[in-house]
Amino acid sequence: MPRADIFDQLEHAVLPVLPGRAHELARLRALHEQEGLSTVTVIGKYNHGKSRLLNELLGEDRFAVADRRETTQLSVHVKDRVRWLDAPGLDADVDQADDRFARQAAWQQSDIRLFVHSAKEGELDGRERRLLHKLSADADATRRQTLLVVSQVDQAGDDAQLHQVLGAIGQQAPGMALHAASATRHRQGIEGGKQLLIERSGIPALRAALARALGQVPQARAHESAQMKSAMHQELVQRQAALRAQCTGLQQQQAQQRRQFDLDLDAVFDQARQDLAEVMSTPGPDLALQPDTAADRFRLTTGRLERARLQVAYSKVCIQLNAALTRHGAIELPTAQHTAARSLNSVMVAVLGVSVKYREDLQRMFYQDAGRDALQRDFARYYEISADRQALAARIDAVRDQLAAAQTAQQALQTLDQLEIRT
Known part of the structure; x- marks a missing residue:
């Protein structure tokens, strides 16, 4: 490959990573050309x-x-x-x-x-x-x-x-x-x-x-060339070490945030079982399932009272869940999932829906492992696509890209070791 093309590739690879080394690269090009x-x-x-x-x-x-x-x-x-x-x-x-x-x-x-x-x-x-x-x-x-x-x-x-x-x-x-x-x-x-x-x-x-x-020019050129390449190699090594440390730190932050999110949800689910214990352990048939007749339209029936009691207990659990999601920034749905009704554009609605919950629903959601795991999985999915998590993931990707660019720059610089300065 012609030396001019080698230096074009070298500058393309190195200057975005080490913009302050433009003079050294220009001087190295001059020495070789x-x-x-x-x-x-x-x-x-x-x-x-x-x-x-x-x-x-x-x-x-x-x-x-x-x-x-x-x-x-x-x-x-x-x-x-x-x-x-x-x-x-x-x-x-x-x-x-x-x-x-x-x-x-x-x-x-x-x-x-x-x-x-x-x-x-x-x-x-x-x-x-x-x-x-x-x-x-x-x-x-x-x-x-x-x-x-x-x-x-x-x-x-x-x-x-x-x-x-x-x-x-x-x-x-x-x-x-x-x-x-x-x-x-x-x-x-x-x-x-x-x-x-x-x-x-x-x-x-x-x-x-x-x-x-x-x-004395040949010896001076050899010294100058070696000095410039060594300085750039060293800066690239330091740059890569700093980027690796930064990437590791961000990944640890990402993992720690996820662990804390899972722990907070687990704590809410555990508390939900305790808060729902009273309504879930009521003996006898599930009175909430008793339908109201036309004659009961304005009466406070046992079925209506039981359904209200279930919804109050369920609402307390929802308040705790929403608080945990808010702490972790998992509140609103992604823009692509927004509907015309703004009140429906929340993670809580997307995962739990708006339907009335009965004992059978609460049993499945909070007392059965499969139901609890499903809730954990769904909430975690929306958590991972929340704005803060996406921003953190983008930062990690950007650092990885910078690290890859630094590695490419070092490989490009190493090609100069194979070129002899004609003196």
Whole structure:
């Protein structure tokens, strides 16, 4: 599979899980797609002599030189297996299009950075200092080198003034070697055949420093690649561990809620047997089954009294059941089961119905194991499809999906272990 396709799949798998690793993935892509070319990027403000300096380092005019802002996007030239990038100036335009190209060149593409500052501008400004600090920190972490070049030294006045400028910049960038250079002197020396002027231009010394830095690129790339992959592997491992713990916690919560629901229902059913004991143990025939005649229409018959007594006892049980269901959020029916009569859209009605209950019904429902199990099963079914339970189940599914995505991301990242960086 082409490397570009491998990285497309890698980014598709990893970025949704580790969105903060976009830079590392872009850098890894650059390392693998540069086909064995080392990349040197020149960065700095516009009109500080960056393009002219590159032309002298190359020994040929490949980059446009002008007194106005000329470089507004990445300019590239390849020579002797080195890829030279001339980035836009750090002082970006208002929409910061230049800045995007400069960041891409400095952070994603480059193996070596030439940070160019014109001697005639004096000390580094705040933005330059902040960027140099970031580049220095990156060099400590990735081993990518930054060479600080003070350019246009021929325009800095006399030697005393130049010495003062170099000293000030040296204090602003402690620990970094300064490379003083003049592209103009070097070109004059080349055209006039003046070897001393060529040496004084600083270009030969800068070329030698670049050659040493380029010799260290393969080891730096291997270190940087291993470091980035290790960091992402570690983050993915930690991510998976956190997701597993979260999933386990949610599943335990789900199981505990169900156990408590079953225990509460069992307690209500046990209490129902006690509350119904008096009406269920009445000796003799079931008077509630005695029908009323037309003559009994306005009379308080024994059958009517018995039926009322049964319904009062049954209503108390229903109140306890409804309270237990309410505590667990199993009250209303799912929307798909709603009827036009709102009073019927409850779990209690769906399971128990609205019919009058007689002793035979109560015996079957609360005293026979099969009836009690059926009630438990029906109430549990509506409990499991209640809004709170569905929300908890959705959270568990979402965490499982995130865990699967993290595992897929780690597998995709492991494919890079089989790819060799061409240096």
